[in-house]
Amino acid sequence: MKENTRQILMNAIFEVFEKMFFIFLEPVENTNNRYDHISSIDFEGRMKGGLSIKFSRKMAEMMARNMLGCEKDEITDHVLADCAKEAANMVCGNFLRKMSRDEIFKLGLPRYALRGRGEQEDMLPPAGADHITLSFKAESEEETLQLKFFGSNYD
Amino acid sequence: MSFNVLIVDDSNSIRSVIKKILNISGFRVDNCYEAGNGRQALDVLSKEWVDIILSDIHMPEMDGFELLKELHRHDVYTNIPVIMISTEGNESRIRDAYDLGAKGFIKKPFLPEELKKTLCEVIGVGDEGEYPTDTDECDF
Numbered sequence: 001m002k003e004n005t006r007q008i009l010m011n012a013i014f015e016v017f018e019k020m021f022f023i024f025l026e027p028v029e030n031t032n033n034r035y036d037h038i039s040s041i042d043f044e045g046r047m048k049g050g051l052s053i054k055f056s057r058k059m060a061e062m063m064a065r066n067m068l069g070c071e072k073d074e075i076t077d078h079v080l081a082d083c084a085k086e087a088a089n090m091v092c093g094n095f096l097r098k099m100s101r102d103e104i105f106k107l108g109l110p111r112y113a114l115r116g117r118g119e120q121e122d123m124l125p126p127a128g129a130d131h132i133t134l135s136f137k138a139e140s141e142e143e144t145l146q147l148k149f150f151g152s153n154y155d
Numbered sequence: 156m157s158f159n160v161l162i163v164d165d166s167n168s169i170r171s172v173i174k175k176i177l178n179i180s181g182f183r184v185d186n187c188y189e190a191g192n193g194r195q196a197l198d199v200l201s202k203e204w205v206d207i208i209l210s211d212i213h214m215p216e217m218d219g220f221e222l223l224k225e226l227h228r229h230d231v232y233t234n235i236p237v238i239m240i241s242t243e244g245n246e247s248r249i250r251d252a253y254d255l256g257a258k259g260f261i262k263k264p265f266l267p268e269e270l271k272k273t274l275c276e277v278i279g280v281g282d283e284g285e286y287p288t289d290t291d292e293c294d295f
Binding site: 086 | 169215243262
């Protein structure tokens with residue numbers, strides 16, 4: 001059943017990135033990239049947990065560029081933060097809808113941090129918690145992201 | 156005929172995307188106002204005439220459902236059509252939105268065509284059952 005959750009997470013992130021960011025993600029085993037941005041969101045309902053996404057700087061820039069149609073010099077830290085938060089929000093909401101059409105989940109407000117600046121421990125799965133990790137790349141090895149999902153009763 | 160549109164979403168990016176879609180879809184928008192939550196939306200409405208509202212649900216301070224309730228309390232706002240645009244798209248939340256007076260519901264993530272189609276339906280273009288296709292220009 002965990003495989004089912006993993007597949008639904010994949011479908012959710014594919015749909016969000018294709019529709020909103022015009023990015024076709026490719027699953028990868030892992031990446032050696034440094035992740036510069038992290039966004040996360042919590043949810044409550046039949047399942048309780050959270051989802052976090054770490055982005056390489058190149059991936060975050062590509063998302064902003066594609067979503068907003070802006071040039072590289074128009075991409076500010078604020079824009080990157082906003083895109084990263086909205087990505088976590090949409091992926092989590094889309095995933096929960098796909099898990100259950102009828103159940104109500106209460107989503108928290110998405111949070112964002114730059115690597116090493118304002119990053120909170122609770123933006124990541126609690127130590128030792130069972131979780132799912134998915135890594136993706138876009139057009140090149142430099143545009144990568146890593147999604148972590150954790151929750152109670154999610155099997 | 157052109158319209159005044161109010162976009163309510165706490166994400167600048169989403170507001171920008173919606174504005175862009177309105178522009179490229181051929182909608183005649185006179186003024187496009189923006190608000191980061193329901194409270195700010197009411198503030199805009201107290202000063203400006205708005206023909207249609209596109210609102211997120213999940214926002215800080217005042218969410219989209221509270222905004223719908225507030226609009227319903229004021230005679231002057233109660234007839235302004237509201238389209239909800241949200242990640243929260245399960246059946247009961249959609250029913251709740253319609254019960255509170257929303258005229259349309261779009262689930263995030265959305266394609267530009269979905270927004271265009273819902274806007275045309277809510278505004279009344281295509282009342283004869285002919286809704287715009289992907290290539291049609293929705294000309295108000």
